[in-house]
Amino acid sequence: MLPGPNILRICTQCHDLITQATLCSGNSFGARLWTDGFRRAPMLPILPWLVECPHCRTLAWIDELPEKQSDGEANAPHGEAPSPERLHELLRKRPLSRTKKTYLRQQLWWAGNHPRREDTAPLPLSAEEVVNLEALARLLDSEDEEQRLQKAEIMRELGRFDDAAALLAFDFDEEFSTVSTRIRERVAARDPRVAEL
Numbered sequence: 001m002l003p004g005p006n007i008l009r010i011c012t013q014c015h016d017l018i019t020q021a022t023l024c025s026g027n028s029f030g031a032r033l034w035t036d037g038f039r040r041a042p043m044l045p046i047l048p049w050l051v052e053c054p055h056c057r058t059l060a061w062i063d064e065l066p067e068k069q070s071d072g073e074a075n076a077p078h079g080e081a082p083s084p085e086r087l088h089e090l091l092r093k094r095p096l097s098r099t100k101k102t103y104l105r106q107q108l109w110w111a112g113n114h115p116r117r118e119d120t121a122p123l124p125l126s127a128e129e130v131v132n133l134e135a136l137a138r139l140l141d142s143e144d145e146e147q148r149l150q151k152a153e154i155m156r157e158l159g160r161f162d163d164a165a166a167l168l169a170f171d172f173d174e175e176f177s178t179v180s181t182r183i184r185e186r187v188a189a190r191d192p193r194v195a196e197l
């Protein structure tokens with residue numbers, strides 16, 4: 001992995017500094033991928049868009065915070081990705097753009113699936129997860145191939161196999177062939193569990 005330059009940001013709430021890490025290039029060596037689109041790659045760190053200020057815990061979209069010109073010596077902590085509880089809180093409280101809502105609901109989807117990634121024992125969706133997945137499916141655009149595939153995966157995880165199959169009846173681009181094949185196979189098996197690729 002080749003780290004890009006750090007960007008210093010100013011928290012608009014407490015005015016303290018937050019470091020935003022960037023990436024020049026990364027590689028997916030040793031990466032593990034799942035049907036819900038989540039990827040765990042040791043050489044490719046996750047750079048959260050929404051972060052919790054390490055000083056005052058205020059939530060902020062990192063690229064919307066003002067930049068502080070660095071003298072090269074400033075050393076500020078990074079912002080961490082917020083907990084699912086805080087993501088829910090944000091979704092309830094503020095009017096958000098479609099892109100932001102999609103991001104938050106996707107983060108919640110992945111967080112909910114984390115306990116299912118290693119274990120093969122079925123772990124049913126919670127009522128909260130069902131609500132989140134239905135809302136996320138409504139936000140996704142079936143005309144966009146990647147979003148269509150995500151929507152199909154959501155339908156599968158919700159156990160709506162016919163809806164998933166209808167979305168999968170589509171000629172996906174080569175780059176999506178591994179994931180679309182895996183999702184189709186799990187739909188045919190009537191299996192709603194997130195699967196590793």
Ligand SMILES: [Zn+2]
Nearest residue numbers: 011014053056
């Ligand atoms: Zn702050």
